[in-house]
Amino acid sequence: MDIITVAIHLPFAKLSHWQQITFSAALLERMLPNYQMFSESADFGDAKLLRNQLDIIWQWLGDSRTVKINADAQLTKLESQTPDPEAFDFFGVFPALDTCMALTALWQLMQIKPAKKGKIDPSDLEDVQSISRLSHNSVSYYVELLLIEELDDEAEISQEQINEHPLMQWEIATQNELFDFLQFAAIDKRTCQLAKKMVLSEGMSNLGIEIE
Template identity: 30%
Template sequence: MVNSDSLQEKLAPIELRISALNRWQKTLFCICLLQRSSPNFQLFAENTDPEHAEALSKLLNLFWESQLVPSSRINFAVQHERFELVIPNPDDYDFFGVYPALDCCVLAELCFSCIGDFQGDEASNALQTSLASVLSFLELQNPEFDEHDAQHLNAPLLVDELEFANSLLLMLANHDKGSKQAAELRTLAYNQGVSNIGICLEDD
């Protein structure tokens, strides 16, 4: 969880807007955060087990299909069992990349929860998970980074994270349920292939 009062002040209105979302909107919010963070997992997988990267890509496509094609019939219980096999154990690795990859897996678990046993707090937890990835990466880049220091709240990655959440919420508020709206959200979440911590695996 984030403990900075200054950062909490920035998060408070975002959290309030998230709480007002319906289930469909919260599900899309989680899928969008997963989409945006997916390069973090894919980079990790490419350096450990490339087949796992493909597994996440396939799962993302199925999450989007469930929103883009109302008539789709996907057994997410089976997909969940398969995905659990690719979740990394951080104790097995000695480099930082496992942590944003694991955060990406947490986002996937929240997507499963939204589609299956919906609890209601998935979208809020997804925001906190994605934000934690950003803060951890900033601390890695700069050991002096202090989330309690208002000056450090201007870090570009952190600003981008909050702006992305606000843009996503604005689109969700202005759209009704439908495949066209989900497609627009997918484009936003793809973010030109750049993750929430600035990773991009595509060639220019």
Template identity: 30%
Template structure:
């Protein structure tokens, strides 16, 4: 990510744990349609259970004294991963959605100081993989240029910058609801895909 916008990575690293969690939760919202599409196409996974875990993460952000067994949620989440032998494009993108939520749970357990940066890169690498798949460019230099200039990558940068800006502001109940709406992105994933 370019550092023209005030040093994106240093700003991401400077977030406190709650801000970082909010950033990841919003990015995970935008990854969720990829999981839903995979589950629908493959009849694998559990979108409803994934939603429940995501709702608990938002609840932990909203309610300081929320009593949630994050160890148990992490175990449940691990069961929602696509099968390891499924190396399809859809399975990889579904796995990214699961990994983003796993990073949120790790953060809630206090185990992941770099988690926000990892989820940022996870979302961006999914977009890159999608561009590589759909553009089919053999030449590495041309492909790199194509990825940098691709509208989906522009959209990814803009989205992450907007989320970062939102979490740097005070995160009261209203701001968190707005952040969640931003993350849902009208039901369109980071790959520009939607269930419709």
């Protein structure tokens, strides 16, 4: 059953380039365990490579002056870890694919030249918007499957039912809280630590998978 997903629309133009990257990296922390579970179940991909890439991004956020990154090389490595959903016949491939697509968008975001205050090109916001949407959509699709299983295969699942589910409520609240925090946060390592702590406080991925 196809549900039209209502994406979260946050005013990312209010965030600096650094804040957008931190927002995106924090969301990836909640998505990465989904890839790890898929990788272990399907015997595909290297979750450690994705973990290492995200760690490198956090290091850059903590001190961009000393941490140098070849984003194109990292994108090439990530491409081989991205699953083809047609090659797998179980749900886990979709949140795993969302994770890879979000990390790809994050590397692309990092390559954008920061805009001067008040002169942000709307196209420069596409990557952070995509990451927000990918995280949201992973949850939406999973919740839809849960509701179909709980109710009836023939039942009509509404967007309202999806939005009211605790996992979706948590996703929306997390993105909003993270945005509100970063909007006025300092550009330093402590902000990175606080952002990570905020999104990992429950010890679960955005789908409710326990983080090892």
